[in-house]
Amino acid sequence: MILQTNRLRLRPWKPCDFDAFVQMNASPNVMRFFPSTLTPLQSIESARRLSEELQQQQWGMWVVEEKSTEQFVGILGLQQRSIDDGILTKPFKEIAWRLNERHWGKGFATEAATAVLYYAFERMHVDVIYSLTALVNLPSQKVMQKVGMQDTHANFQHPRLDVNSNLSWHCLYKISKQRWKAQL
Structure with a gap:
């Protein structure tokens, strides 16, 4: 499944994406809102898993490329979250992204996220999409707001992070299909 916007193509993974993904995840600047950078092996394992999920489900984390240059921009898409993740008391779909700092x-994250929300609500018939990030990650919160998501004001300590980390406190945003349609 390929999604397109004016400037971007969200597409399945190709072997040539793995190197760009490894480099992006090794950048301290890109990974500043994550517990650490990823090793090349961690990135390759993640890319393989994400690629397989996208292929099997026809949704997941797409590779974002700039149409005019066919350059790897990053990844953006949907992830299935479970009760076991300790975030909500029900399973939910999360929209998430990670872009190369160049x-x-x-506006690429907003543009790609808008395409993914359209796909989720119109093609997958999802009722609500959530997004979460560390409270200190203001750039991602801005993207959430630009695509019409609202802060639930249900801040929480991420269960997989050290409670003493400045990244442990997270915010949770959401958008319903009804709200999304109303803002079109």
């Missing part, structure tokens, strides 16, 4: 500030 593509920041161009």
